[in-house]
Amino acid sequence: MEILYSDTHIVVCIKPAGILSQEESSGGESMISELSKMYDCEIFPLHRLDKGVSGVMVYAKTKFAAAKLSQDIADRRFKKEYLAVVHGVPAEEGVMQDLLFKDSRKNKSFVVDRKRKGVKEASLQYRLIKTNGQKSLVEILLHTGRTHQIRVQFSSRKMSLLGDKKYGAVDDYKSIALFSYRLSFNHPKTNEQMVFKANEAEFINTFM
Numbered sequence: 001m002e003i004l005y006s007d008t009h010i011v012v013c014i015k016p017a018g019i020l021s022q023e024e025s026s027g028g029e030s031m032i033s034e035l036s037k038m039y040d041c042e043i044f045p046l047h048r049l050d051k052g053v054s055g056v057m058v059y060a061k062t063k064f065a066a067a068k069l070s071q072d073i074a075d076r077r078f079k080k081e082y083l084a085v086v087h088g089v090p091a092e093e094g095v096m097q098d099l100l101f102k103d104s105r106k107n108k109s110f111v112v113d114r115k116r117k118g119v120k121e122a123s124l125q126y127r128l129i130k131t132n133g134q135k136s137l138v139e140i141l142l143h144t145g146r147t148h149q150i151r152v153q154f155s156s157r158k159m160s161l162l163g164d165k166k167y168g169a170v171d172d173y174k175s176i177a178l179f180s181y182r183l184s185f186n187h188p189k190t191n192e193q194m195v196f197k198a199n200e201a202e203f204i205n206t207f208m
Contacts, residue, residue, distance in 0.1 A: 001034060004196050009065040009189050010058055011035060011043075012196050017054040017175055021045065035059055046070060047080065047145060052163075055082070055180025056198045060188070068188035073145070079184035082140040083129075083200055084150060085177035085207040086159040087169065089136050095125045096153045100146050108166060109148045111156040122146045124153060132208050135162065150178060162207050179203040 002014040013035070015021055020030040022045045035043045043059050044066035060066035072078045098111045100122045112119055123143035130137050136159075140150055148167070154160065155167035163173030182197045 001031075004056070005194075006039070009062055009187070010060055010069075011039065012056065012058045012183070012194075014198055015049055015054055015057045015180075017052050020051050021048045021057060031057065031059070047073060047078075049180055050148065050151075050176070050178075052176045053178045053180065054203075056183045056196050057180065058183060058185065058196075065188040069185065072185060072188075076143065077186065079182075080142045080145070080180065081182040081184075082142070082150060083179045083181050083203060084138050084140055084154070085162045086136050086138060086154050087162065087171070088134060088159040089131050090126070090128055090138065090157075090159060093125070093127045095123065096157070097121070097123045098153055098156065100149065100152060102147045109146065109152045111152060120144070120146055122149050122153060124150065130208070135208060137204065137208055151176070173207070175206075177203075177207040 001016060005012040015031055023030045023032045032043050032045060041061050046058060046060055046069050049055060049057060060069060099115060099119050100109045101112045101119045102109045121144065125141050127139045128136060129139055151161055151164050151167045160167050160169040162171055162177035163169055164176045179200060181200045184195045187194055
């Protein structure tokens, strides 16, 4: 785990792949437990990354910071940017808007065609950075934060992320080609604009 920033209100870190971003009933090592031991305080989750995905995350150390940043996320004042490598070649840029239903029993989300109980709107925009044969590196800005959102929205358009067997990828990659590489938000106490970026070189070299 790499710590990018820490003060009395928040901690910003790089979550490694293979560790839970939040504690789950099934147990297992989590960022919450590790950070709680490191700072000897309660740690509050604000957003999540899938277990197999790495990248920049921010956690709150106080209830005040948790409430403020959670509201900013709800109001879309919290900017989450990702890199992904997908099968196929998408248009140079675009917006994906879908209705998603999460099947909790299968821990899987699906694009559906109508609103009903449990269905939520999902939106993202992307930009094509480069291609290598039938693989494409895309930069993604999330507008909403639904379960497996990036993975299912690209998969539903026949562009599964490399390594994402759950959503249809057929390849030999052992991990999912998704990386949370930049977060932008206002500090909950000072309101200062803060931007944190992870080094994307290893991710790109692995998948491109």
